[in-house]
Amino acid sequence: TGVSEKNDFKLTAKEACIDYTRIKYHQDHLANIRRAMLNKLNVKGYFVWSWCDNFEWKEGYTARFGIAYIDYMNNQTRYPKNSALWFVKFIKAPKLIQLCGILDETERRGITFDQLLTIPEQDECVYNDGKSTTCVAFNLSIYKATGVFAPSPVQFK
Incomplete structure (x- = not known):
């Protein structure tokens, strides 16, 4: 699962990249993974759903899950959301x-x-x-x- 946000077509690309809820979601999941590891669970990895906004079978383009924003109205230009920038800093x-x-x-x-x-x-x-x-x-x-x-x-x- 991931964090679904309603695609608000009124937002600018800059506004749509502000996704603090997604950052909190991943912080919470990483904390839970840490607890699992402390309890000797064999955790192999963690990945984000999804790397970029995409077409969802049920919602089409009305929901956004990615850490990269795709501007569907502007040649599908991609922008990193705040969550993508947070992940880069977290990993580094x-x-x-x-x-x-x-x-x-x-x-x-x-x-x-x-x-x-x-x-x-x-x-x-x-x-x-x-x-x-x-x-x-x-x-x-x-x-x-x-x-x-x-x-x-x-x-x-």
């Missing part, structure tokens, strides 16, 4: 930063990524893994700098 993030630990912590606290990023550094607070927030805050600052948590605006020509 330094491997030494433990995003999975951050996902676990947000769930434990019952907060969102945005809320976690606004928590002031508090050395007396210790995370489940025994690390102080100083270490976690450093990791989060790197994620902020790379833009993993805040999708970059789509660049249009």
Whole structure:
């Protein structure tokens, strides 16, 4: 399954590429995959449905599932949606930063990524893994700098 959005033909290509719901959907699924892996499930991979908007047998061109927007009215020009840009940053993030630990912590606290990023550094607070927030805050600052948590605006020509 994927995230279906109604194709609103009134939106510009730039507006249609703003898909925060899809980013949240994939963040949540990746967090669930992390939990499955911690429970020793043999996870082989993860893929996005779909790479680009396409013709759906039931909905035709009225639903959009892709992380790349196809402008059907303009020679089928393709634009990366914010979710595509988020995925690129997620995949390229330094491997030494433990995003999975951050996902676990947000769930434990019952907060969102945005809320976690606004928590002031508090050395007396210790995370489940025994690390102080100083270490976690450093990791989060790197994620902020790379833009993993805040999708970059789509660049249009």
